[in-house]
Amino acid sequence: xxxxxxHHTIRRIVLPSGRAIEVIRFNEDDAATRDLxxxxxxxxxxxxxxxxxxxxxxRWQLTLECPNCGWMESGTYERAQVERLEDRLDxxxxxxxxxxxxxxxxxxxxxxxxxxxxxxxDLILPxxx
Numbered sequence: 439x440x441x442x443x444x445h446h447t448i449r450r451i452v453l454p455s456g457r458a459i460e461v462i463r464f465n466e467d468d469a470a471t472r473d474l475x476x477x478x479x480x481x482x483x484x485x486x487x488x489x490x491x492x493x494x495x496x497r498w499q500l501t502l503e504c505p506n507c508g509w510m511e512s513g514t515y516e517r518a519q520v521e522r523l524e525d526r527l528d529x530x531x532x533x534x535x536x537x538x539x540x541x542x543x544x545x546x547x548x549x550x551x552x553x554x555x556x557x558x559x560d561l562i563l564p565x566x567x
Contacts, residue, residue: 459510474502474515474523482506486527490520 452458462478472478475485488501498520501512556562
């Protein structure tokens with residue numbers, strides 16, 4: 439089954455596992471400017487690469503997936519597009535590390551507060567160690 443649109447072609451493929459994927463092929467003009475981190479199906483900005491390999495002429499073969507809606511696409515992309523995707527992935531990783539550091543600090547502060555409260559209430563005895 440294949441749908442034809444002005445700027446792209448959508449083809450729905452049912453895999454042997456029963457899972458269906460949509461393969462979207464963009465016209466060269468659209469594909470060269472599209473931001474790969476944006477899902478064309480649900481507009482999520484969480485699209486991530488599942489596999490990648492370099493091809494001739496400094497292009498990259500990627501399989502992309504949106505964890506929000508399950509959309510998948512395989513295609514060959516320009517180096518500039520892949521570099522923009524890599525920048526977004528690096529930003530996302532930095533955000534996750536910062537969140538982890540804040541969460542770790544908050545958890546440790548809460549542990550210290552509970553320990554101090556237990557000490558103040560004489561709830562910690564030598565045999566606890």
